[in-house]
Amino acid sequence: xxxxxxxxxxxFLRMLVLTSGAYSRxxxxxxxxxxxxxxxxxxxxxxDIVSTVHQGLPYEQSKEFAETICYSYYDSTDPLLxxxxxxxxxxxxxxxxxxxxxxxMQERPLTAMELLDACCSSLDAGLPxxxxxxxxxxxxxxxxxxVIKREPGPRPYRYRIHNDLIRELSHEELLxxxxxxxxxxxxxxxxxxxxxxxxxxxxxxxxxxxxxxxDVTEPYLYKYHYYSRILDEAHLFTLLDCIRQRRKVSFLxxxxxxxxxxxxxxxxxxxERESEGRQESTxxxxxxxxxxxxxxxxxxxxxxxxxxxYRLEGMTAIAAGESVAEEQFVKRRGELEEKIRHSWxxxxxxxxxxxxxxxxxxxxxxxxIKERVLLQGxxxxxxxxxxxxxxxxxxxNGTIEIKPWLRSFGSSCxxxxxxxxxxxxxxxxxELQTYYESxxxxx
Amino acid sequence: MNxxxxxxxxxxxxxxxxxxxxxxTAHERGWLKAMLQHPAAPDALTPETLSKLQQLLxxxxxxxxxxxxxxxxxxxxRQVYHSHLRPLRRIIGSRNGMALSYAIRSGKLxxxxxxxxxxxxxxxxxxEWYIIWYxxxxxxxxxxxxxxxxxxxxxxxEDDQSERLSVQIQARLNKRRIxxxxxxxxxxxxxxxxxxxxxxxxEKDVDYDPxxxxxxxxxxxxxxxxxxxxxKIRFLGKRVKIVDGGMLQRRMYESATKALERYGMA
Numbered sequence: 001x002x003x004x005x006x007x008x009x010x011x012f013l014r015m016l017v018l019t020s021g022a023y024s025r026x027x028x029x030x031x032x033x034x035x036x037x038x039x040x041x042x043x044x045x046x047x048d049i050v051s052t053v054h055q056g057l058p059y060e061q062s063k064e065f066a067e068t069i070c071y072s073y074y075d076s077t078d079p080l081l082x083x084x085x086x087x088x089x090x091x092x093x094x095x096x097x098x099x100x101x102x103x104x105m106q107e108r109p110l111t112a113m114e115l116l117d118a119c120c121s122s123l124d125a126g127l128p129x130x131x132x133x134x135x136x137x138x139x140x141x142x143x144x145x146x147v148i149k150r151e152p153g154p155r156p157y158r159y160r161i162h163n164d165l166i167r168e169l170s171h172e173e174l175l176x177x178x179x180x181x182x183x184x185x186x187x188x189x190x191x192x193x194x195x196x197x198x199x200x201x202x203x204x205x206x207x208x209x210x211x212x213x214x215d216v217t218e219p220y221l222y223k224y225h226y227y228s229r230i231l232d233e234a235h236l237f238t239l240l241d242c243i244r245q246r247r248k249v250s251f252l253x254x255x256x257x258x259x260x261x262x263x264x265x266x267x268x269x270x271x272e273r274e275s276e277g278r279q280e281s282t283x284x285x286x287x288x289x290x291x292x293x294x295x296x297x298x299x300x301x302x303x304x305x306x307x308x309x310y311r312l313e314g315m316t317a318i319a320a321g322e323s324v325a326e327e328q329f330v331k332r333r334g335e336l337e338e339k340i341r342h343s344w345x346x347x348x349x350x351x352x353x354x355x356x357x358x359x360x361x362x363x364x365x366x367x368x369i370k371e372r373v374l375l376q377g378x379x380x381x382x383x384x385x386x387x388x389x390x391x392x393x394x395x396x397n398g399t400i401e402i403k404p405w406l407r408s409f410g411s412s413c414x415x416x417x418x419x420x421x422x423x424x425x426x427x428x429x430x431e432l433q434t435y436y437e438s439x440x441x442x443x
Numbered sequence: 444m445n446x447x448x449x450x451x452x453x454x455x456x457x458x459x460x461x462x463x464x465x466x467x468t469a470h471e472r473g474w475l476k477a478m479l480q481h482p483a484a485p486d487a488l489t490p491e492t493l494s495k496l497q498q499l500l501x502x503x504x505x506x507x508x509x510x511x512x513x514x515x516x517x518x519x520x521r522q523v524y525h526s527h528l529r530p531l532r533r534i535i536g537s538r539n540g541m542a543l544s545y546a547i548r549s550g551k552l553x554x555x556x557x558x559x560x561x562x563x564x565x566x567x568x569x570x571e572w573y574i575i576w577y578x579x580x581x582x583x584x585x586x587x588x589x590x591x592x593x594x595x596x597x598x599x600x601e602d603d604q605s606e607r608l609s610v611q612i613q614a615r616l617n618k619r620r621i622x623x624x625x626x627x628x629x630x631x632x633x634x635x636x637x638x639x640x641x642x643x644x645x646e647k648d649v650d651y652d653p654x655x656x657x658x659x660x661x662x663x664x665x666x667x668x669x670x671x672x673x674x675k676i677r678f679l680g681k682r683v684k685i686v687d688g689g690m691l692q693r694r695m696y697e698s699a700t701k702a703l704e705r706y707g708m709a
Binding site: 073375403 | 445446447448449450451452453454455456458459460462463464465466467468469470471472473474475478481483484487488489492495496499500503506507508511512513514515516517518519520521523524528529531532533535536548562563564565566567568569570575636637639640641643644645646647648649650651653658668671673674675677678679680681684685692693695696697698699700701702703704705706708
């Protein structure tokens with residue numbers, strides 16, 4: 001079977017989640033460059049998976065899919081988009097066989113032949129019976145993904161389920177572990193494996209929890225998450241593997257900045273004819289997560305063009321390529337590290353010193369301005385301070401990336417240097433003032 | 444490592460769930476092993492559990508991200524786990540009430556304040572934990588920083604009592620919800636993706652007018668998050684304009700006017 005990359009489903013879901021209901025079926029389909037028929041088929045497939053994975057989910061046939069998966073803060077404990085990672089298609093017979101094999105190994109370690117017997121006696125009558133070769137290849141696969149373990153000892157080998165992590169913990173310990181996993185999956189990146197583990201632990205806890213009072217597994221909320229961020233983690237691991245193995249990577253790239261991004265008229269990436277994208281082959285060096293927007297970037301090196309930056313959401317059909325010499329990789333990585341040392345996000349432009357004066361809130365108020373600057377100001381420093389204000393200074397590559405952050409403080413922040421940035425800020429505030437000028441008399 | 448392994452297939456998962464079998468892959472163990480190296484691990488787990496887990500994960504490969512993955516523009520991480528989480532989550536789980544002692548900003552102390560805990564909430568911006576709860580005597584929803592809590596005790600409640608309180612809390616939270624409509628300035632439509640990403644942390648509806656090629660995003664949030672919404676809107680600058688949401692629009696006008704005063708442009 002061809003390797004499923006889920007590029008299309010990811011693109012489809014991302015657009016659905018980000019534009020929450022903006023487009024009609026026709027508009028949505030045309031923006032993705034697909035037919036309405038393909039749109040309907042994709043929705044149906046996604047709906048089927050969602051309803052199987054989330055059996056408790058309020059779900060009606062008539063309900064719009066966008067509504068089903070839309071973000072709701074107080075119900076955000078289970079990341080709904082996780083269902084995508086459950087979507088790998090599998091034949092009914094294979095899904096039944098693997099489940100039966102795991103169930104048999106749950107009791108005690110078994111040999112391949114014993115497992116073959118157990119499987120044949122419980123498989124649905126209509127399904128094809130597996131042969132020894134199939135069972136052996138299933139065992140090999142399950143051992144490789146770590147769900148079973150071969151017992152030490154002579155042939156014939158015995159296999160057992162590898163879930164000691166759960167079996168050897170008491171209920172109290174499981175609860176502590178669940179909390180830890182929930183907190184880490186929600187506050188750290190990467191998170192997909194954490195969410196998958198959380199799912200398993202949650203099921204185990206609700207099975208063993210006998211008091212019957214309430215739901216023990218959903219006490220936490222996180223304010224606020226970038227809801228779609230786990231979609232971008234889908235490609236992350238391929239890239240991390242390539243970097244670790246010092247291998248080049250090739251992919252078809254659709255720059256979200258270009259007119260082909262789905263904001264534009266004729267649009268989108270992934271469903272369009274492949275010739276619309278740009279085939280890239282590059283040496284991946286680092287992956288960057290930007291907390292400001294909840295987006296991922298790949299930083300890479302290209303012999304002709306030097307340092308290259310890509311948004312993960314624009315990368316499709318990713319494949320590992322040839323490896324490069326360690327020496328070459330280390331050299332390029334060193335150069336990159338030097339270049340991004342002063343990047344607010346990923347800008348590798350010329351470093352400039354930005355100085356800004358921040359004004360404290362009124363006397364009786366807690367100083368949330370300073371608190372926020374200390375929390376979010378990255379490597380910048382507070383250089384001087386008086387009763388009413390303080391000066392913050394940072395050396396940063398270019399001013400484009402830091403500007404939105406400075407602006408978000410409103411009138412509590414005055415840019416002092418560089419002059420060009422100060423002038424830009426003045427111009428922007430003037431324009432913003434005109435946006436709301438008509439309200440002036442009400443103030 | 445491919446997160447789309449067939450072993451994660453929903454058919455397999457639901458079959459295993461039906462038969463009560465628990466499965467863990469090397470991916471998940473590798474992730475956990477990496478997370479156990481985080482300084483929060485010894486706070487969240489007892490020394491016995493932690494060493495048991497480390498033993499169970501001995502020989503596993505932690506997902507190696509060090510030096511490969513960089514996080515930018517992240518808030519400093521001052522608190523990931525708080526020691527009050529353990530007792531409070533157990534009270535929430537058993538659906539009982541509680542008595543809290545805590546200090547407020549002015550330093551004033553409150554002791555034995557009785558109420559019903561709803562959820563523990565982590566602020567990704569402030570990187571701090573809070574408890575959202577209902578104060579019995581004041582009949583008010585409260586949000587208290589765990590760091591300010593000095594004492595916690597459990598108050599037994601009858602099932603029907605906690606059921607009633609949960610419903611009440613839900614209604615109160617819903618009452619606090621407000622909304623604002625933000626229009627994407629059409630000249631910035633090519634930056635739509637960036638703008639939508641920035642708002643993807645809120646509950647929202649997007650409306651598209653094909654004739655005017657104009658997008659309007661209706662955000663829905665709790666009234667005590669207005670400041671955060673405003674800072675997002677200022678963050679995006681000229682790209683967006685609030686078209687509905689009286690108080691927020693006035694605040695934006697004020698922001699711009701006061702900012703210009705700072706620059707001597709009044």
